[in-house]
Amino acid sequence: MNLVTILALIVSSTFVYSAPLIFTALGGVYSENSGITNIGLEGIMTIGAFSAIVFNLTFASAFGKATPWLGLIVGGIVGLLFSLLHAVATINFHADHIISGTVLNLMAPPLGVFLVKAIYDKGQTENITQSFGYFSFPGLADIPVIGPIFFQNTSAPAWLAIVLSVVLWWILYKTRFGLRLRSCGENPQAADTLGINVYGMRYAGVLISGFLGGVGGAVFAEAISGNFSVSTIVGQGFIALAAMIFGKWNPLGAMMASLFFGFAQSISIIGNQLPFFSHIPVVYMQIAPYVITIIVLVLFFGKSVAPAADGQNYIKSK
Amino acid sequence: MLKVTLKTKKILVPIISILAGFLVGAIIMLVWSYNPFQAYVSMFSSALGNMNGIGETIREATPLIFTAIGFAIASTAGFFNIGLPGQAQAGWLSSIWVVLANPNMPKVFLLPLAVITGIIAGALVAGVAGWLRAQFGTNEVITTIMINYIVLYSCQYLMQQVMSAKLRIDTDTTKTITANGSLKINWLSSMFGDSRINAGIFIALVAVFLYWYLMRKTTTGFEIRSVGTNAAASRYAGMSAKKNIMLSMLLSGGFAGLGGVVQGLGTYQNYFTQTTSLDIGWDGLSVALLGGGTAVGILLASLLFSILKIGGLGMQTIAGIPYEIVSIVIAAIIFFVAIQYVIGLLFKTKKVQAIQKVTKSADTDSDSAVADSTKTQGGQN
Numbered sequence: 001m002n003l004v005t006i007l008a009l010i011v012s013s014t015f016v017y018s019a020p021l022i023f024t025a026l027g028g029v030y031s032e033n034s035g036i037t038n039i040g041l042e043g044i045m046t047i048g049a050f051s052a053i054v055f056n057l058t059f060a061s062a063f064g065k066a067t068p069w070l071g072l073i074v075g076g077i078v079g080l081l082f083s084l085l086h087a088v089a090t091i092n093f094h095a096d097h098i099i100s101g102t103v104l105n106l107m108a109p110p111l112g113v114f115l116v117k118a119i120y121d122k123g124q125t126e127n128i129t130q131s132f133g134y135f136s137f138p139g140l141a142d143i144p145v146i147g148p149i150f151f152q153n154t155s156a157p158a159w160l161a162i163v164l165s166v167v168l169w170w171i172l173y174k175t176r177f178g179l180r181l182r183s184c185g186e187n188p189q190a191a192d193t194l195g196i197n198v199y200g201m202r203y204a205g206v207l208i209s210g211f212l213g214g215v216g217g218a219v220f221a222e223a224i225s226g227n228f229s230v231s232t233i234v235g236q237g238f239i240a241l242a243a244m245i246f247g248k249w250n251p252l253g254a255m256m257a258s259l260f261f262g263f264a265q266s267i268s269i270i271g272n273q274l275p276f277f278s279h280i281p282v283v284y285m286q287i288a289p290y291v292i293t294i295i296v297l298v299l300f301f302g303k304s305v306a307p308a309a310d311g312q313n314y315i316k317s318k
Numbered sequence: 319m320l321k322v323t324l325k326t327k328k329i330l331v332p333i334i335s336i337l338a339g340f341l342v343g344a345i346i347m348l349v350w351s352y353n354p355f356q357a358y359v360s361m362f363s364s365a366l367g368n369m370n371g372i373g374e375t376i377r378e379a380t381p382l383i384f385t386a387i388g389f390a391i392a393s394t395a396g397f398f399n400i401g402l403p404g405q406a407q408a409g410w411l412s413s414i415w416v417v418l419a420n421p422n423m424p425k426v427f428l429l430p431l432a433v434i435t436g437i438i439a440g441a442l443v444a445g446v447a448g449w450l451r452a453q454f455g456t457n458e459v460i461t462t463i464m465i466n467y468i469v470l471y472s473c474q475y476l477m478q479q480v481m482s483a484k485l486r487i488d489t490d491t492t493k494t495i496t497a498n499g500s501l502k503i504n505w506l507s508s509m510f511g512d513s514r515i516n517a518g519i520f521i522a523l524v525a526v527f528l529y530w531y532l533m534r535k536t537t538t539g540f541e542i543r544s545v546g547t548n549a550a551a552s553r554y555a556g557m558s559a560k561k562n563i564m565l566s567m568l569l570s571g572g573f574a575g576l577g578g579v580v581q582g583l584g585t586y587q588n589y590f591t592q593t594t595s596l597d598i599g600w601d602g603l604s605v606a607l608l609g610g611g612t613a614v615g616i617l618l619a620s621l622l623f624s625i626l627k628i629g630g631l632g633m634q635t636i637a638g639i640p641y642e643i644v645s646i647v648i649a650a651i652i653f654f655v656a657i658q659y660v661i662g663l664l665f666k667t668k669k670v671q672a673i674q675k676v677t678k679s680a681d682t683d684s685d686s687a688v689a690d691s692t693k694t695q696g697g698q699n
Contacts, residue, residue, distance in 0.1 A: 039400075039459065085653070093657035098398050098459055099607065103653045106600060110645030111346075117640040118350040234594050238463050245460060283475035290464035297456045 006274060008149045010263070012134070013270050015158035018262025020045070020220035022161035024240035025247065025254035026168050027212030032249055033172065034205025035185035035198075037097035037311035040086050040104030041213045042237025047082045048075035048217025050112035053228040054119065056128040067130040068222040072157070072215050079214015080207050082108070087206040090313065091199050097311050105237075113230050124229030132157060132223040157219045165255035172251055181205055185307030188314035198314050216240065239265075242293035249306060261289040321666045330665065331658045332608055332615070336622070339651030343643050352639045361644075364632020365625040371632070373510025376519050377585060378624035381406070383522040384577030385602020386620060387529045388440075388570040390611040392458075394533065395566035396546040397451070401462025402574045403599025404469035405443045407592060409436035409575030410582040411473050414492055414589040417499030418485040425498040432499050433521075433579050440575015441568045443469060448567025452560040458567070466595050474591055490591040501584040518580030525573065530613035532569075542566050577602060601627075604652050623648060 024041050031038040052068075052075035060067045086104055089095035116125055135156040141147045172178035183191040184201040192198050217233060225232045239261050246260075247253025268285035271277040277285075322330065344354035365375045385402045392399035399405075413436035420428055447465060450456040478489050486492050501517040533539035544552040545562045553559055577598050582589055605623055609615025630644035654661065 039463070089653065089657050094659040095656040098400070099652070099656040102400070102600075102603065103649055103656060106604070106652065107646060107649035110642035110649070114346070114640045114642035114646060115350075117642070118352075231593055235467055238467065241460070242464060281475065281479070283471050283479075286471040287468045290467045293464050294450070294456070294461050297460060298450060298454045 004145060004148055008152065009270060009273065010266070011149050012154050013266035014259060014263040015155040016223055016262075017265040017269075018259045019155055019158035019161050019223065020216040020236055021240045021243055021258035021262055022158070022165060022216075022255050023219060024213045024216030024237060025243040025258050026161075026165055026251055027209035027216065028241055028244035029172070029247070029249055029251050029254050030168070030181070030212070031205045031209035032244065032310050033185045033307050034181050034202045035188060035307060035309045035312065035314065036086070036090050036202050036206050038083075038086065038101055038206065038209050039098060039238075039241060040083070040101035041209070041216075041240050042233060042235070043101075043104035043106070043108030044079045044083055044210055044213030045217030045220065045237045045240070046108035046112055046233040048079040048214030049221035049225070049232050050108075050115065050217075050228050051075050051078035051214070052218030053125050053128060053221050054115075056130060056222060057125060060128065060130045063130075065130065068128075068132050071222050072218045075218025075221075076211040076215040079212075079217065080210040083206050083210025083213070086210075087203050091202050091206070094313050094315060097313075109230050109233075112228060116228060125227045127226045128222060131226055132219070155223065157223060161219075161258075162255060165251045169251040177204075182307065184314075185309055188309050188312075192314075192316065198316065202314070213237070213240075239289050242289055245306075246293055246296050248300075260292075264288040327662070327665050328610070331661050332610065332619075332655065334661050334664075335608070335651050335654035335658070338654045339647050342650035343647035346646060347639065347643060352643075353637065356637045357633050357639045357643065360636040361629030361633040362625065363629075364636065365629030368511060369509070370511030370513045371628060373507070373513025373515040375621070375624045375628045376510075377513060377515045378628050379620040380516070380518040380522045380584065381577040381581045381598040382602050382605050382620040382623060383616060384525060384573050384580065385598050386605035386609065386616045387525055388444075388573035388577065389603050389606040390529070390609075390616065391533075391542065391573065392444075392566050392570035393606065393611060394546045395542045395562060396549065397448075397563070397566065397570075398459050399444060399447070399462055399567065399570045399574075400459055400603070401444060401447055401465050401571075401599075402577075402602050403595035403597075404462070404466035405440040405571040405574035406578035406581065406596050406599050406602075407469050407473055408439040408443045409578030410596075411477065411578075411589050412436050412439040412575075413579040414495060414582045415481065415485070417495040417583065418493060419482075421496050421498070423498065428499045429501070429583075432583060433576070436575045436579035436582070437572045438575070440578060441572040444567045444571020444574065445564065448564045448571075451567070452563040466599075470592060470595060477589065477591065492589045494587045495583065499583060500587060501580060502587070514585050516580070516584035518584040521576070521580065525576070526613050526617055529573075529616075533613075538565065574599065574602070601648070604648055607652055607655050 024045055028038055028041055052071035055074040056067050056071045059070070063070055082104065086100050089100040090097050113123060117123060132155065134153040136153055137151040140151040143151070172182065180191065180196050181201050181204065183196060184198045188198045220236055221228060221232060240258065243257035243261050244254045246257035247255065264285050267277050268282050271280065271282065271285065340358065347354040347357055365371050385406055388402055388405065389399055413432040416432040416435045417428060443465060447458045447461040450461050451458045477492065503517050506515055507513060533543065541552070541557045541562055542565070544555070544557060545559060549559060578596070581598060601623055605616055605619040609619035626644045626647060630641045633639055634641045
């Protein structure tokens with residue numbers, strides 16, 4: 001294998017595994033910047049994966065090649081609806097954010113499998129026929145060296161996610177909406193005094209995270225697993241949460257961290273095809289994202305970087 | 319609006335949550351044209367209708383009691399120990415390993431050795447998160463989640479690569495443990511229709527008593543409760559925050575590890591590869607939340623959830639309804655416990671003073687205690 005082929009293999013598989021993490025981590029960034037801790041990302045991804053697969057299986061013949069992309073939207077919408085539970089519980093009903101998020105994680109897998117059994121009469125779905133597969137950018141793929149590595153046989157959802165993270169960074173830091181959202185996560189009392197609708201902003205944050213988490217789950221299901229079962233989403237939501245922290249609650253940071261964790265995940269899978277990595281025991285690659293997150297948290301003392309009012313209920317005085 | 323006393327209200331909240339949870343399950347079943355009445359009848363009759371069912375229900379409740387106590391101790395001190403699955407898994411693998419490695423040791427030594435090893439393993443896993451919290455203020459919610467996955471993959475590695483192949487049947491399953499390290503009691507099993515009920519339940523009952531005694535009757539328990547209620551005031555009163563963080567996490571992990579031990583030495587008699595975080599960890603969390611962290615509450619809630627889980631198997635066979643409805647009901651119950659503020663709105667407490675007590679006692683409950691501790695100690699995730 002020459003160097004370009006090796007790099008192309010690493011980059012493309014990194015992109016494939018990063019895409020779901022980027023979407024979901026971006027969702028986490030928005031939720032937590034609005035002040036709502038969301039450890040329910042794992043559950044939201046599960047529901048997104050489930051609904052995308054069901055949509056894909058049902059409509060593959062009708063929509064053809066567009067099916068996986070429509071599946072993303074469906075996964076996102078269902079994820080958004082599912083995250084409403086978290087929003088209502090934490091924003092209106094004063095629930096603890098961690099418990100409410102845990103409920104999403106407890107609820108999603110059995111709900112998904114129950115519905116699969118109710119619809120298909122078996123524990124896991126068939127494999128989808130229209131999956132994301134590999135994509136080559138016309139024109140860009142022909143650039144020497146860079147083309148084959150980044151633009152040939154690559155993951156289209158990953159590129160969408162990368163572009164999206166730039167857009168979401170711009171919205172969060174350069175627009176009025178973003179400033180208001182962040183103010184609700186930093187100091188809801190002050191935001192409220194200035195006439196910002198704290199509840200509304202926090203709803204926006206959680207629902208955006210629901211949509212993006214659903215999209216993340218849909219990407220994973222339609223690009224990697226190819227079907228839905230209880231073991232489709234096992235830990236990806238928590239890795240996305242880790243990526244959000246590693247990325248310091250910033251969309252661009254979360255994207256970079258997701259790419260890194262995607263790299264670690266893909267190495268544990270394609271490692272035996274690579275010259276250097278085949279000697280490293282798989283376990284190190286598997287636990288790397290989690291260990292790194294803890295180290296990062298310790299280095300930042302775990303508190304200096306999170307939005308100040310993240311995880312705290314804001315109860316509007318009458 | 320009903321007027322009730324504070325005490326009645328405290329009991330009403332979990333009861334209403336349970337009923338609402340069952341209702342959610344019933345609605346979901348109705349939507350997919352299953353018969354909820356038939357489902358719940360077959361559930362309860364198969365869990366409690368014969369000796370084998372009762373034995374299995376008790377067996378299922380055993381590890382949940384330990385993990386729930388583990389969660390409750392940390393939660394009383396103001397920490398959300400979400401790492402119960404990893405701590406239990408460490409306890410499970412290590413206790414099985416000790417027994418398999420010493421097949422000829424007499425039972426009087428081997429069994430306690432294995433149990434204690436499991437407790438220590440669980441405590442160490444939780445201790446890492448506790449130490450990081452005490453030393454660096456690192457949020458324990460995130461670290462325990464991350465440690466769950468580190469343990470999950472490390473256990474797989476340890477079993478497949480480090481454990482001697484002689485102790486394993488294949489790469490995914492260890493050999494069955496010998497009788498000198500088992501918690502199995504033959505007469506008990508046969509009394510309960512050859513179910514897997516084991517000595518673990520007696521240890522669990524002792525643990526429930528110890529938990530009650532520790533929290534209510536000892537200085538240690540008083541300090542843990544004070545730190546959880548008001549960390550600043552406790553510090554002012556001369557209690558060491560660091561010591562209590564470490565202590566509560568070690569105790570919490572030790573109990574969770576014990577949950578894994580009874581699962582290994584009692585229920586399965588071996589260890590096999592786990593692909594996801596252990597259920598007993600998450601269920602223990604649910605049990606503790608529903609039981610309100612009290613000893614009696616934990617006991618009752620663990621029995622309810624094991625009736626659901628064991629009965630669910632029967633329901634699937636008899637009524638043909640997917641087993642997953644059980645987990646949906648459990649998640650829904652916890653959802654309603656989490657939004658108990660709304661349930662509380664249904665009832666008025668009798669006196670004005672009583673209302674103040676409600677808000678105060680709600681603070682000491684696990685949910686608000688978490689928010690409190692993060693506020694005072696500044697540890698955000």
